[in-house]
Amino acid sequence: MSNKAPRGVRLVITLAGRRNAGKSSLINAIVDQDISIVSDQPGTTTDAVAKHYELLPLGPVTFYDTAGLDDSGELGELRIKATQKVLWRSDVAIVVIGEEGITNYEKNIISEICELKIPFITLFNKNDLRPPSTEDISYCHENNFPFLEVSATNSFNIQEIKNAIIDLAPDEMKRDPVLAGDLFSEGDWVVCVVPIDLSAPKGRLILPQVQVLREVLDYNAVAVTIKEHEIEKALQNLNSKPALVITDSQVVLSVANDVPDEIPLTTFSTLFARYKGDLPSLIKGADAIDTLEDGDIVLIGEACSHHPVEDDIGRVKIPHWVRQYTGKDINFETYSGHDFPTDLERYKLVVHCGACMLNRTEMLRRINECKRRNVPITNYGVAISKVQGVLERIIAPFNL
Incomplete structure (x- = not known):
């Protein structure tokens, strides 16, 4: 049943840590299946591996097994960047600590997770081989970081990991979300x-x-x-x-x-603008359409990659309607998939799709990143209603 849930409404849980910390073994133990390849050879996991699972009472979730944070070489750097991209769309993060304990690798990823405001827990894995050091325990206590001692080998505290994920899940994932x-x-x-x-x-x-x-x-x-x-x-x-x-x-x-x-x-x-994001912010972002000038660049953000049709909504219709509404010679660029531009300051406006293939966490992060860069962001439906002159009527049911 969990495989049939839309990808964009799943809770995303990402395991991050160094090579050979036991991330793959932990996922296998949590879902009670051999999904990820397990080996004593460091670097077995090269790309993020997704596993769908039914975690009650949260319902369908997706676990991501990621490449090691200490991966080396040019290819290793690309794998680490792929791990960071997965974190961007994560609702909960799990930092897996191996036998070496907490090093700068773990501290850096914890810092990044905190900056992204992702709830997380630290797991001291391989408890059967080496319990965490006094220094590592003190580090977690001093920073008020939740942690567990676990072992994928003998399934020690595996149920407690699931309980911790449920506790860390955003409140909106613990209740039935409402569209209309x-x-x-x-x-x-x-x-x-x-x-x-x-x-x-x-x-x-x-x-x-x-x-x-x-x-x-x-x-x-x-x-x-x-x-x-x-x-x-x-x-x-x-x-x-x-x-x-x-x-x-x-x-x-x-x-x-x-x-x-x-x-x-x-x-x-x-x-969907309300369901997946921040409707008031997206409505406010649509006001920027009135300020567009000749030569301005507008980003069309697509959550999914698809073969564009002749009359594509994001690549053809919206650019046509916006140019018609403003009377300006505006340039449009399209960005598809889970990637999002790092040079947002180039754009005078971002017009995002309905985000049906993103989870709410990733969509809110995109909205917040645009706010941080002072770039207005709206979505397809709000922008179209704006340029068609019916926005006030379309948002009236929400009593904003």
């Missing part, structure tokens, strides 16, 4: 306007639409799914006014014209 469920009640009609998205695989809806439809059913409301040209007929056929209309952002203007003002209206992407 607070905007309607049991028995209400919810109309979902779903034009066929050419970027979606044949026979499927895109993930935000699927998740919203599932939530409507979970909340015992009634979902009506239509295309954009069927709105008037659908509203006439309903025996009561819908509690909410949710539309794909690409047709938000025409839908806003067809849905009476007294019916609450928003977009799938705006719901």
